[in-house]
Amino acid sequence: MSVSDLRLFEMRRPADLPDVCAVLAERVSRSEPTVLLAGGTDWLVEQETRPAFAKEAALPLVLDVSRLPALRGITLDGDRLRIGAAATYLDMRRDPAVLARAPMLERMGRDIGAIQIQARGTLGGNLATASPAADGVTALAAYDATLVVHSVRGERRIPFASLQTAYKRSTRAADEVIVAVEIDLPPAGSPWIWRKVGTRRAQSISKVALAGVAVREGDRLTRLGLGMASVAPVTALLSRVRTLATSRPLRDLTAADIDAAVDADVSPIDDIRSTRDYRAHCARSVVRAFLRDLGAPV
């Protein structure tokens, strides 16, 4: 049960994306375990805690995808931001397009672990692990991002709303490689929120985190994207809150209605990081605070 077992792995650095897809397809068809390694910030930690491999089990093949050009880079095309799956949080924090048009991603990136983790961790990895506590996934949920995946069958696009199915499970097929995420950006200067609540002011896993982006026209929200971490088995999209808050003028929103919608959208639990009650309270509180900032009298 330790990283030492890494010495038993075969590791390869494929030349390009088709190569990755081909190897992956072949191994998946034979049910051979295969790991796509980008920053390794989650996977390496898992190696410390998983049981040792049984003797008869096949050894995983580790494919290093961290340097594949197809997975790197951040580009802005009109209002569409494309972030390569192997772009790190630090890449995002330093990217002019992100700073100008998606400041919430930059703000979220600051809360990921320590700077060393930000320099290795990737959005693609965060999406592949798909932890409901993942901050990066939470931010993408608020942007209603689209996942771009590749396989030997070609490219497929998965809207965020149909991505996660259960705790750490998604609709991405085992042989599909996450290549990028695409975000249709709200106009520059649109309001947003990133609110992470942890035991300490940095380097803690969220008790609750709220990501939000909105477009406001007069007294109405014409777009509201929300994501919340650590309050459900999957990243919470807060669909009832979205529907409620966009269905009427902001001035007609009430705290009671918002709280009821939040309560219906989340299903927190007690664990070592927090309590169910605190998370439920916190979820209501941060959503109300965001809507208050947007102009709701709550």
Next chain:
Amino acid sequence: MRGEATRIGDGINRVDGRAKVTGQAKYAAEFEAEGLLHGWVVSSGVAKGKIATLDTSAALAVEGVVHVLTHENRPRLAWFDKSYRDEDAPAGSPFRPLYDDAIVYSGQPVALVVATTLEIARHAASLVRVTYKTEEHETDLAARREKARKARPGKGGYEPPPKPRGNADEALAKAAVKVDAAYESPAEHHNPMEMHATTVVHEPDGALTIYDKTQGVTNTQTYVSNVFGLKPDQVRVISPFVGGAFGSGLRPQYQVFLAVMAAQVLKRSVRVTLTRQQMFTFGYRPATWQRVALGATAEGKLEAVVHEAIGETSRFEDYVEVVVNWSGLLYQCDNARYDYKVAELDVYTPLDMRAPGAVLGLYALESAMDELSYALHMDPLALRLANYTERDQNTDKPFSSKELRACYAQGAARFGWEKRLPTPRAMREGNKLVGWGMATGIWEAMQQKAAARAVLSIDGKLVVGSGTSDIGTGTYTAMTQIAASILGLPIADVTFKLGDTTLPPAPLQGGSWTVASVGTAVKAVCEAVREQVFKLAKKMKGSPLAQASLDEVIFAGGEVRLARDPAQAVSIAAAMRAGEAFTLEEETSTLPQLQEQAKYTRATHSAVFVEVKVDEDLGKVEVTRVVSAIAGGRIVSAKTARSQILGAVVWGIGMALEEETLMDHDLGRFMNHNLAEYHVPVNADVRDIEVIFVPEEDEVVNPLGAKGLGEIGIVGVAAAIANAVFHATGKRVRDLPITLDKLL
């Protein structure tokens, strides 16, 4: 770096700072030996029971694995408990690693895999298969409180609670105003950055050179000699640098035992390093329950103090610490009753952690004093001053010195305490509630026997040594400074050596007594050298000092100068040359002046003032300002002294808001055994901390007048924060840490 000598009290950079930041400082796991083998510990997966089967065949089959040590193949070891009792052992039967098939706590070492590389040992350890016959375990203090019993004394430095004075319960019943509450605090682990490690070098003649992470090389030497039946001169223990310990290195831990056992069995050099997870498989600050009841007159004079505590301990040893005694010592009160018990659980024995006992007792006492101040509608500081005492009522002795009043006054002035609005929830800043709280701190000022050796060479270089340690406290710097000041040498010409059993012996580094004990020995030995130099300088032909006495000269700039006319001087080198002394050597052992000290209670004091800002919606607490005013006697090394207090205050913030080792009682196992889930403050949690050293003269504590600063900085911090949180929110949280959910 050459120049005038520094004086005692100056703030200088750490003399070992450059070595540390450039990686030249070597720690226990960094020493090499020819053919060094690496051990990896296999830990028990259950909390209680017996090992049913232990299959090492797969591990042994791995190429590079040399041996797997278990209880089944271990060598013969010492038979009696006393051989396993180290200097800091409490009453009971010390844990013996790999002794038999009994499992007494989760994480207990059950095998040591020894291999040619660390990686092979680690991998092979994952192949060791252990099955258990489990028995039911109990790990929950709350569930076992009723079964708590009187603790067996026996641990060095432990004082059982004093006998009651007056009738506290009766006085409490009659008191005009009273508070009575229970306070709880969780298990906490030391978590030094450096994991425990030992490198045992098996010398050709069979002697052992042991590089150990320890707070006392002599303690490790004695333990290893006794357990393995070796003569002390066959066991040399070296520990030049320790990457933090906080008490975790006071007792020899199982890695030293296992490394020595493997080296003895294999006649090879062996290193054993623990993982971060395994750092949660030995001592810790015990989960503790306390009750404090205070009764007072309507004017705020204390009439009754009742302080009871129950701490957890293992089944095999009675870990004890002074939790309750402070309550009858800190304030004037004629009726006091104390109770201290331990509850046995299926866990490892707790271990001293920074300000053991006091940090818990003062959390409860100073929280209760705060509660009493509100019940009395009295300012919390005024309440402390109204009950100030010049005598220790527990022993009916005066204090050797006590400048606590000055701590209160200077701390309050610097903090701006007079601007505090008395009502909770009255102070706000934007959407945040602001709270101001304060607390008192106290710790003993102790001195132990210690010895030091000094060698002055004709080139003006001074080497001083003592077998003490520097666990990051600044021992190297403080001792160098003391030595340099006495012989008037530049810091760069003085070298202090420590952490080696070939040096004159020193006590364990604990109890805040290192400067008081070792510093006194260093002072004495350097004064002896000084006297020799002076004699040579006086004897020189035509010496301008021929008529002078020792108290008429000063040592400065490598010279002995006439105080009234510094131009009349003899260089140390010239004096030694004239006397044909190429080196001057002295060794001195110093003892505390027990008779004089026994007339007094000797203690350091502090007053801590804290500002918190609380986000009321989410219960997030920020400690925005801390002023810590310390009465610690004479300050020897101002910069490292300040660092001691800063670090302790940061830890106090952690204790108040973040730190707890969470036990899964179904498994009997700590769950958050890593630094990702065991939270200590990060930089962003730490804001303004101001340290004030209040002048305090004390000729009783030791010839330096230094009281020690290792523990006092953390005492009272958690209470001050809890009190500030109450002032901000009106919510009294009586179980640490004050996490966000408790404030809703």
